[in-house]
Amino acid sequence: MPPLARRNLFHDKVRLTVTLTGIVFAIVLIVVQIGLFIGFTSATSNLIEHSGADLWIGAKGLAYLEQAGPFSERKLQQVRGTPGVVVAEKYILTFGRWQRPDGRKESIVLVGMNPDLPLGGPWNLTAGRVQDLKSADAIIVDELYRQKLGVTQLGQVVELNGHRARIVGFTQGIRSFTTSPYVFASFKNAQTIADLGEDRAFYLLVKAAPGTQIRKLRSDLAARLRDVDIYTTGEFSRMTQFYWMFTTGAGIAVLLAAALGLVVGIVIVAQTIYATTMDHLREFGTLKAMGASNGYIYRVIIQQAAISAVMGYALGMVASVFIVRGSREGGAAILFPWELAVSMFFLTLLMCIGASLVSINKVTRIDPAMVFKG
């Protein structure tokens, strides 16, 4: 086919620019909103996902990570005695109060774990080691929150719940959905900082032996322990994500914004493709008079939409990547996995072709006799 679609599209460069701007705007809006949704979702459960545990045991009535209340750590021995358990360890997760050097107070989430075991510890360390948490008062914070917490250097001494604490390491990219940064400490230090009773813990984290059926292990543990909830890591992660993203409405708002981006994109693209079609209506009439089937004309219009989609997608991706990179240092991470990039291509194509349906409807009703009118 002669390049009618491409030529029609490039013939009016101003209109093409408007079309591409609309598509890019829609893509960026959708990518940012969905990326935020993924980023938020990931932030709600990243402690669970990176815990290295297979099962999470908490007090009865557990609904999401931050909801846990303290319970007796005496259950730990029963857990350790259950066949199939390789490692079981106590874990603390509780809100605390951080005092900045300028006296301002910030809310934080204190995470207490055993630095000698690979369960529930910090990851992505850029300074210090997890084992450094074994020293008295030692804590690790994330570099993202240095400014928020007034942290200037390694070794800095801070006040946490009225207790002295010393920064022995930094992590990179461990975000908290609640805006209260995670502060990692040894279980013992965390117990002290949180003024928690000697025999109290918030969670017991369980690592199963290789080849163990996790669900069976959970049943076995449930049979031995009373007044606890036991979830696999996957289940607990999904529960926490669902709570923060849907029960609180935060996720719905973000998804609605993404849907709005899609609608705006469709409207802009539909309007500009329709205007282009109207400009070339006489040509489509001529094509019909020449014997072109409706299908042939649809292909021209859909090709125009598809070319717009591919160009808009390419530009939209470039813009999105810049925005996503810019967000890395901010408080809200926009995650942009490759699956989203691929999905966006098909969504853009669908959006543009869907938008061209308005034009197709118009062309279907062209009377080819129009070619004889002047």
Next chain:
Amino acid sequence: MQAAIAVHNVTKTYSAGDAAVHALDGVDLSVQAGEVVFLMGPSGSGKTTLLSIMGCILQPTSGSVRIRGREVAGLAERDLPAIRLAHVGFVFQGFNLFPTLSAGENVELALDLKGIRGHEARRRAQELLDQVGIGEKYGVYPADLSGGQKQRVAIARALAGAPEILLADEPTAALDSHVGRRILELVRNLAHSQGVAVVIVTHDSRMLEFADRLVHIEDGRIVAPEEAAIPALAVSMLDAAPLGVSSA
């Protein structure tokens, strides 16, 4: 001999509110292969309606339309594009070229509709442009062509895929008389050499010498039709004849 196209007792009625407008009223006309017929008449006489019906763009209200003996009146709307594509080429008053395509690409587009693509389409488009005398304008866009050149491209496009019938609506209206004569000369030569049946709607009585037959239409009816061919020398006499006394 079977006519390339024949309409018999064709009527076309439009409704305008409660009233009915009879655009065509019992028209009979047949055109042989290689024949050039001029369809003349005042504005609103039904010339373009008849051309549209002959070109399968409009369906008659009643009557018969046969293209090479095949009845096409009454065919479903969706079947008409294929008939047009297979049998009919159009030349329009305003050329109706695609401004974003070059002269050659305009012709290629018509070939593409017939399923001829790629190198073969380019070869044939070049051949057609050569035939109409503007082979060197293959890559030139319509905006850079003169009126006569545009109409030649339109003729080449109409002839792409070798239609049996060429229908032209006021093909010289937008051209000066010298260029118009050359265009009609070209059309007549192509019709005679390739056996294409040509029907031309025109108001231009200066061009009658290019017609093999004149058909005059008035108020939706063909007036005094005659089947005899017009000798070229008689054209000037016809020109002087009072309107309404059409001859063929």
